[in-house]
Amino acid sequence: MFTDPMDPGHLALRRVERHQRLVERLHAARGRRVEIAELARELGVSTRTAARDVERLRLSGVPIETRQGRHGGVSLRAAGSVTVTLDFPEVAALLASLATLGPTVSDSAAAAMRTLAEAIQDLSGDR
Numbered sequence: 326m327f328t329d330p331m332d333p334g335h336l337a338l339r340r341v342e343r344h345q346r347l348v349e350r351l352h353a354a355r356g357r358r359v360e361i362a363e364l365a366r367e368l369g370v371s372t373r374t375a376a377r378d379v380e381r382l383r384l385s386g387v388p389i390e391t392r393q394g395r396h397g398g399v400s401l402r403a404a405g406s407v408t409v410t411l412d413f414p415e416v417a418a419l420l421a422s423l424a425t426l427g428p429t430v431s432d433s434a435a436a437a438m439r440t441l442a443e444a445i446q447d448l449s450g451d452r
Contacts, residue, residue: 340378342430343368347378348387349433351401358398416441 346368351359365375379399383389388402411419420441428438 338426341426343370344378344382345426345431345434347375348382348401349431351389351399354400356400356402358392358396358400360398364399411444413445416444420445 347364350364350367361372361375361379364379365372368375368378370378379389379391383391390400390402392398392400420438423434423438423441426434428435
């Protein structure tokens, strides 16, 4: 099947994949700042696109800190695991989102898919 690279849905999917890679890269830095230019190079985008991605993630609630100027960069404040309580429809919504993204787009996406699928199995008693 041919996918038009200029299709808005295709572009949105690429952005989601890039955001996931960005968060994973910042998490791997363990709180150290990473320069926007370095992130852009690793993501294969312009520094402006990387800066927009960081801002979108920050505005959506991802605990990202930015510092301008010398010794500036981007860092992720949270480095541990998180416990969240979700009801069945919320878990199903996340599973559907991951399925659309592709559960193998990253190790963390695959792990999240497994964890959510196991949670649904636990809820339904099908284990």
